[in-house]
Each structure stands twice: as C-alpha cells, then as structure tokens.
Amino acid sequence: RKEVEQDPGPFNVPEGATVAFNCTYSNSASQSFFWYRQDCRKEPKLLMSVYSSGNEDGRFTAQLNRASQYISLLIRDSKLSDSATYLCVVNMRAGNNRKLIWGLGTSLAVNP
Amino acid sequence: DTGVSQDPRHKITKRGQNVTFRCDPISEHNRLYWYRQTLGQGPEFLTYFQNEAQLEKSRLLSDRFSAERPKGSFSTLEIQRTEQGDSAMYLCASSTEDRPLYGYTFGSGTRLTVV
Numbered sequence: 516r517k518e519v520e521q522d523p524g525p526f527n528v529p530e531g532a533t534v535a536f537n538c539t540y541s542n543s544a545s546q547s548f549f550w551y552r553q554d555c556r557k558e559p560k561l562l563m564s565v566y567s568s569g570n571e572d573g574r575f576t577a578q579l580n581r582a583s584q585y586i587s588l589l590i591r592d593s594k595l596s597d598s599a600t601y602l603c604v605v606n607m608r609a610g611n612n613r614k615l616i617w618g619l620g621t622s623l624a625v626n627p
Numbered sequence: 628d629t630g631v632s633q634d635p636r637h638k639i640t641k642r643g644q645n646v647t648f649r650c651d652p653i654s655e656h657n658r659l660y661w662y663r664q665t666l667g668q669g670p671e672f673l674t675y676f677q678n679e680a681q682l683e684k685s686r687l688l689s690d691r692f693s694a695e696r697p698k699g700s701f702s703t704l705e706i707q708r709t710e711q712g713d714s715a716m717y718l719c720a721s722s723t724e725d726r727p728l729y730g731y732t733f734g735s736g737t738r739l740t741v742v
Contacts, residue, residue: 549730558718558733559670602669604730614683615660615731617669 518542521603521618529626532593536621538603539585545616547606548579550588552599553620559602563588593625631734633719639740640709647705648737652721659702660731661694662718663687670718676702709741 521538528534540548548565563570565577565586576589590597603618632651640646652659657678662670673692674684678699688694691709696702706713716738720731 551730556716556738558736560733561730564730614672614675617671619667619669 518607518616519603519605519618521621523619523621525622525624527624527626528593530593530595532625533589533591534593534623535590536588536601536603536623537585538587538618539583540603540605540616541584542605542607542616543581543584545584545605545607548577548586549604549606550575550577550586551602551604553602554599562601590623593623595625595627598623598625631719631721631732633717633734633737635737636735637738637740639742642711642741643708645705645707646709646739647703648717648719648739649701649703650719650734651701652719653732654700656721656723656732657699658722659696660720660722661702661704662720664716664718664736665714673704673717706739709739711741714739714741 519540526534550562551559552562553559563572563575563577565579567579569578574591578587600620600622602620605616607614631653634649638646660675661673663673664670671687672685673688674694676696679696691707694704716736718736719734722731
C-alpha cells in the first residue's frame, strides 16, 4: 500500500461546480498535512495546510480525519483558473527527522 | 526576490556528461530539500540538509548523484555520467525547522533532458 494515495482523476467539472478530493495516508504517526497545487510544468505551490479542526480559505475547505486517516479538499464555485493538479502531502516524523510524503496528485479540469 | 531560486531553468545534456544544478533557498531557512519529479508523478524525495549537514539521502540517490551545501546557504546537486532515465524536473525546497505546519517553499525547478 502506498503511503499516500489519491484518485488521479481527471476530474472534469463545469464552472461553478463543487468538487471534492480525498487522500488517504497509511502512517498513523503522520503529523501535519498539506494540499499543494501544481500547474503544468511548474513547481508545486502550497495551497493550504490542513488542521484537525478543519480550515477554510475562501472557496477552499480542507478537512482531516485522523481516525480514518484521510484528508479532503473541497472547492466550491469552481473557476477556470482552478484547473491544475492537486497534491496531497503528509509530513511524517522518521526518527529525528521529518519528511514529506507526496501523493501522485489529482488532476482537475474546469470547463467553461 | 525572497523566494527559492534554482539555476539553470533548463538543461539539455548528452548521455554520459556530468551536470550540476544550484539552489539558493530563502535566506532564513535552515532546511533545504532536493526532489525529483517525472511527468504524472508526485515529487520524489532525494536528500535534505539542515544547515550544512546532509541528514538524509533517499535510496533513489545512486552513487552518481551527490549534493552539497558547504556553508549552509546555497546547495548544489551534481549528476555524473548522466543517463536518459535521469531526465526529470529537479526541485529544490526550503523550510525552517520550527515551522513544519507551514509546508515548504519550492523553487521553479531545473528541467533536465538527457539525450
């Protein structure tokens, strides 16, 4: 089983739709969680950190369920500019070090 | 510019040649990471430094790969005797040790093509 798993998609949605992505992680020692956005041939950019209490930033809502070991990202009122790959990232402690474990990403295409 | 800088942006090299990439992290960040990303995949961890100390290396990092961060500031990643399988985007990221909840900041990457 992969350490971080995402549905690769692609998700094709019309403008204005609500879309949700899920991500599961295997290591219960995981400590912090992120969603990154990556545009084609660009570097990943931090979209949101994910807190246990859930957090919202405008049209984006992230949730964490530690018991079930998954995180989610909800995008409301999708815009054309939301088209990108969304990467789920888990920060684990391994000994005295921390390391980021990346999912393969979920591709989103928002259509006019 | 206070972001992470990588140089060059693109590199085309012949198989068997050596290449070196440079990363300048955000100045107050003491941690520096190298990742490799191929099309359709998430970034794969290669190695990371805390200040000048290289604390972890991935099994992906064969003997042909070496990374340095001699003064705890910029870092270089060298690939010797390049192979076509080395073609990828090489990403550098930096962070501060005491801000794990804030994620990492990535540079724009160096895209390597081995022909």
